[in-house]
Amino acid sequence: MQTIYEGKASIWFPSANEVFYNPVQEFNRDLTCAVLTEFARETLSLRGARVVVPGEKERVVVCLSDEKNGTKGEEASVPQEEEERKGACLRTASVGERCEEGLRVLEGLAASGLRSIRFALEVPGLKSVTANDCSAKAVALIARNTQHNGVSHLVQASQRDASMVMYEARGRNERYDVIDLDPYGSPSLFLDAAVQAVSEGGLLCVTCTDMAVMAGNNGETCYSKYGSVSIKSKYCHEMALRIILHSLDERANVYQRYVEPLLSVSVDFYIRVFVRVRTGQAKVKNSASKQALVYNCVGCGAFHLQRMGKSMCQGKHMKYSAATGPPVGVSCEHCGQRHQLGGPIWAEPIHNMEFVHKVLAAVSGNPSRFGTSKRIEGILSMITEELEDVPLYSTLDHLSSTLHCNTPSMLLFRSALLHAGYRVSLSHACKNAVKTDAPAGVLWDIMRCWEKNNPVKREKLSETSPSYRILSTEPVLQACFDIRADANPQSRKRHLTRFQENPQANWGPKARAKAGGGISTELEDRRKQFQGKRKCQISDSSQLKSFPCKKFRKGTCTYGEKCCYSHTPEKSPSPGDAAEG
Ligand SMILES: C[S@@+](CC[C@H](N)C(=O)[O-])C[C@H]1O[C@@H](n2cnc3c(N)ncnc32)[C@H](O)[C@@H]1O
Ligand SMILES: [Zn+2]
Ligand SMILES: [Zn+2]
Known part of the structure; x- marks a missing residue:
């Protein structure tokens, strides 16, 4: 047996890796605890109950019912204060306590039970966790760890098949x-x-x-699993996020139900x-x-996106009709090539920003609560900057590599x-x-203007290449490249941990636990074979200190001693683009 500590839990594992555990998913579990707490x-x-979250500052509040007795506070007219007063009169729900009006949770x-045990120890307001x-091995371990x-x-x-547990819980009260x-x-x-067994407004x-499969290697397999x-x-x-959201909504629709996304994240390998x-x-x-x-x-x-249907407001009623299309011609108006068809995908917002702001505020105001708080803060901050109403995005390196020009x-x-x-926003x-509401033609016009100052040798381009086609057209728009202050997003200015450096050398999806115990070694072996062979592996953010800060060299780094890159003038290896400190 070995013991693993994560969050407030300590979990026993059989030493032979018989039951699945992936330390890299700590972020997933932390984030889930944070989301569950807000939920x-x-x-x-x-x-009629109020949750007490460990580490959150308890506000001193006076109960409304006391006001009658003349103890009314001075700022009683402020609505927020009033709400807090009301809150003080509610029953409280603390972590580790069974709460009668609390949430019924199924994992x-x-x-190993790690996630469920963490819910019990870290999320207030629960009635039960199944x-x-x-x-059988996993369930024995869950029982011991509990x-x-x-x-x-x-x-x-x-110990059941998860689908059976959920089908049996379809009844309104179960x-x-x-x-x-x-x-x-x-x-x-x-x-x-799952879409049937979750309660009304449930999570x-x-x-x-x-x-x-979801990122396009096997579109046909993706269709069979997700209908997209x-x-x-x-x-x-x-797109992968929008595919799973599409699938969830479509399956819920069968039962006259529908989904409302609260938060959708793409991290590491999942x-x-x-x-x-x-x-x-x-x-x-x-x-x-x-x-x-x-x-x-x-x-x-x-x-281009093509909606699957049209809905219009007509007075008090909605009118539904077939969508009209297609949104593109037979060949691309910019480069003359053909289109692939993907989807259908969820084309509405993938987050509820109000909810994301609440989770973000709670985590950044109480960072010692989770091991990965910094990363949660970084990713959620970026999410709050995303343009909600603009599905998908281009990338800068794709635009320039298509034209074969500098980025x-x-x-x-x-x-x-x-x-x-x-x-425009990042993602x-x-x-x-x-991520921008500008049409593709505008992106190409900006690139055409950029190319005029950073010319591409035309004689090297084939006349049928997208690059040649795009550059043969004069831009309609005259791009202005004067730097604007609002072009630098807050999350970037604040140097938040937005993208992960590999947290440990051996990261990525874990091998499946073998049926009957033991773990498949194939994946591990392949990893060992390639470990450290790839160029410039950075496995820990502290290693960044050995790389020179590009901005410091240019005299523009404002982070001083706090910069994660080196400000020492001596020569050290360059990690390419990694050192924008
Ligand atoms: C990736 S692991 C879960 C990790 C866990 N959620 C955590 O955060 O540590 C997947 C688990 O699903 C179990 N499993 C696979 N198919 C199942 C099914 N049909 N019903 C119930 N459990 C299943 C496997 O035994 C395995 O333990
Ligand atoms: Zn094109
Ligand atoms: Zn620096």
Whole structure:
């Protein structure tokens, strides 16, 4: 046996790796605890209880009922204060306590029980947590770990097929407030049961690690699992989020239900979505118009969305009709090549910004609560900057590599877009993303203007290449590259941990635990073989100190001693673009 510590839990593992545990998913579990806490805070306030979150400053409040006795505070007219006063009169729910009006949680695929035990120890306002796994070894471990952590009054181990547990809980009174699905690979097998077994307005948390399928390597497999064709593209990570959201909504629709995304993240090698599920025959009629096909140009990567349906407001009523299209011609108007068809994908916002702001505020105000708080703060901050109403994105390196020209700096390119009157944001899902409401023609015009000052040798280009075609057209727009202050996003200015350096040398998806115990060694062996062989491996952020700071060299670094790169003038190896400190 070995013991692993994560969050407030200490978990026993058999030494032979018989039950799945992936330390890299600590972020996934931390984030889920943070989301669940906010969900509990909202839900319980409607049920007449108030959650107490460890580490959050308790405000001194006077109970409203005391006001009658003349103890009314001076600032009673401030509505927020008033709410807090009311809050003080509610029953309180603390972590580790069973709360009668609390959430009923199901973890369908619990392995060691780590996640469920962390919920019990770290999330206030729970009534029960069912930690289910079909493996006998896993369930024995869950039972031991539950005892060991002193949460037997909250966590029940269950050895069933996850789908059966959920199908049996479809009845209105048996449904779960929260269902967490964290499988190996695809969750698709469990979705039909999950959308039925979650309560009205309940929360579904779903992980997908089958990123090869979802990011376009096997579009046909993606269709069979999710009812949506993935395509290889620069925006494949956001597309993967929109594919699972499409699939969840479509399956919910069968039962007159629909989803409302709260938070959708693409991290490391997996994606994770948090959605509310609600019921409503009228609302479900909107679903077709929330989904879209994607036309992706194989030459220049320009993309267009085609909604699957149309809905219009007519007085008090909604009118539904077939969508009209297509949005593109037979060949791409920019480069003359053909389009691939992907989707349908979820084309509505993938986050609820109000909810994301709440989670972000709670985590950044209480950073010692989680091991990965810094990263949660970084990623959620970026998410709050994303343009909500603009699906997908281009990338700067794709635009320049298509033209075979130098890459403009992000600041220059974003400034040009802003000068031209468009909005632009980054995306948490991709480092060089340009998410903008500017049409592809404007992006190409800006690149054409950029190329005039950074010319490409025409004689090297084939006349049928996208580059040649695009550069043969004069720009309509005269791009202005004067740097604008608002072109630099806050999350970047504040140097937040937005993208992960590999947290340990051996990271990535873990091998599946072997049936009957033991772990498949094939993947591990391949890893060892390649470990350290790739150029410039950075496995720890402290290693960045051995690289020179580019900005310091240019005299523009403002981070002084706090900079994560070296300000020592001696020569050291250059990690390429990594050293923008
Ligand atoms: C990736 S692990 C879960 C990890 C866990 N959620 C965590 O955060 O540590 C997947 C687990 O699902 C279990 N499993 C696979 N198919 C199942 C099914 N149909 N019903 C229940 N459990 C299943 C496996 O035994 C395995 O322990
Ligand atoms: Zn094109
Ligand atoms: Zn620096």
